[in-house]
Amino acid sequence: MERPNLHDVKAFLSHRMATLGAGWILLWLLIAMVGSPLRPDPSPMANDQHLDRGLLSPGTVWEDASGTSHHAWLGTDRYGRDVLSRLMAGSGISLSVGAGSVLISLLLGLLLGGLAGYLGGWVDAWISWFLQVMWSVPTLLMVLAITLAFGKGFWQVFLAIGLTMWVEVARIVRGQFLSLREMPYVQAAEALGLPSWRIMWRHMLPNAIGPLVVVCAANFAAAILIEAGLSFLGVGAQIPMPSWGNIVKEHAHLLTTDHAWLALIPGAMIASLVLAFAWVGDGLRHALKTTSHP
Numbered sequence: 559m560e561r562p563n564l565h566d567v568k569a570f571l572s573h574r575m576a577t578l579g580a581g582w583i584l585l586w587l588l589i590a591m592v593g594s595p596l597r598p599d600p601s602p603m604a605n606d607q608h609l610d611r612g613l614l615s616p617g618t619v620w621e622d623a624s625g626t627s628h629h630a631w632l633g634t635d636r637y638g639r640d641v642l643s644r645l646m647a648g649s650g651i652s653l654s655v656g657a658g659s660v661l662i663s664l665l666l667g668l669l670l671g672g673l674a675g676y677l678g679g680w681v682d683a684w685i686s687w688f689l690q691v692m693w694s695v696p697t698l699l700m701v702l703a704i705t706l707a708f709g710k711g712f713w714q715v716f717l718a719i720g721l722t723m724w725v726e727v728a729r730i731v732r733g734q735f736l737s738l739r740e741m742p743y744v745q746a747a748e749a750l751g752l753p754s755w756r757i758m759w760r761h762m763l764p765n766a767i768g769p770l771v772v773v774c775a776a777n778f779a780a781a782i783l784i785e786a787g788l789s790f791l792g793v794g795a796q797i798p799m800p801s802w803g804n805i806v807k808e809h810a811h812l813l814t815t816d817h818a819w820l821a822l823i824p825g826a827m828i829a830s831l832v833l834a835f836a837w838v839g840d841g842l843r844h845a846l847k848t849t850s851h852p
Contacts, residue, residue, distance in 0.1 A: 569845035576841020579834035586831060590650035598628065599643035605798045608638030613817055616641075632823055635809065641820065645827055648800040652782045652831065655716040659781040660774050662720025667727025672758050674728070675735025686732070692725045701784060705793045715794050719784050723777045730773055734766035772842045779835035786828045802828050 571577055594600040611620055614634040621627050632641040674685035704718035738744060739762070747757045788794035789803025790810075797804060802824045809820035 567845075570841045573837075573841035573844045575837040576844070579837030579841070582830065582834040583838065586649045587653060589646050590653050593650070594647075597640075597643040597646045598631070599640040603798055603800055604643035604647040605639060605800075608634075611638040612636045614638075616819060633819065635820055641823065644800045644805060645802065645824060648802045648805060648824070649827075651712070651795050651799065651801045652785060652828075655712075655719065655785040656778040656781040658713075658716035659719040659723055660777050662717065663723035663727050663777055664770075664774065666721075666724035668731055668763070670724075671728035671731030672735055672763070675732040676739055676754065676758050676762065678736075678739075682732070685728075689725055689728055689732075693729075697722045698784070698787070701788065702791075702793065705788060710793050710796055712795055712799065715785055715788055716781070718788075719781045723781065726773060726777070727770065730769050731766060734769060735762055738762045738765055768842075768846045772839055772846070775835050775839035775842060779832045779839070782828065782835070783832050 589596055594602075594604075597604055599606045611630075611634055613636055614620065614630045616631065616633040618630045618633060619627055620630065630640060630642075632645070634640055635644070670685050670689075674682040674689075700722045701718045704721055705714055708714040708717065735758070744757060744761060747761055785794055785801070786803035786806070789801040790807040792804075792807070794803055795801035797808075805824040806821050806828075809817070809824075812818055813821050
């Protein structure tokens, strides 16, 4: 397997849906990183309440005490909070949970999968047995158990999700290392007496990056979806911290009313971001397949 290069980037950009998905992700990443200066409501966690302006329809223009006009582009909720600002603030929760979960899964997956694939023998047998045990436990059940054990909160969510996603990473790393350890350059490095950690880190891992990037994109999407589900169930991000999941939960009872948009819009945001990561994953697969088989 070859390392990613300029041809991989060109092949990825030729995948239109992947490029569109990457652009959508970068837009929300910018919104999350810049934070309150971009939001119509710059207050902490976009939690500025105005009960006299509750349930304004999208596009409504209102005036404050000084006579300045403001646009409620996506309307307001029952507490008069700006929905667009809440969604913009909630994007930071979704993306940070996804990033934290992927980072934890990479650290554990690379460590255990790399040791199993490179060392083999009883190390591989024990780690493979542990992977099978972890693989048999339903992800959502484990996430709920870990979340309830560590308590409800922001950092508990990405810790719980990350501790359930490392299994797939470890399986991929193990498979890659099993094949790579038979390559001539790895055997030459072993003959030269290089330390095992250096062989794995400097010579084997760079050649296993391709499949890892693809699975990380899929795990990022799954983490966003799981976080939204946990927040909807009340064990994720806690109010008043805005999360797309708890915004949907707060307004789910309005789905059969004229204010259904309060639940549909954040639901659409969740779906769009998950779909964007799925498109990016497809683009990465396309790029690797194209450059591997010209």
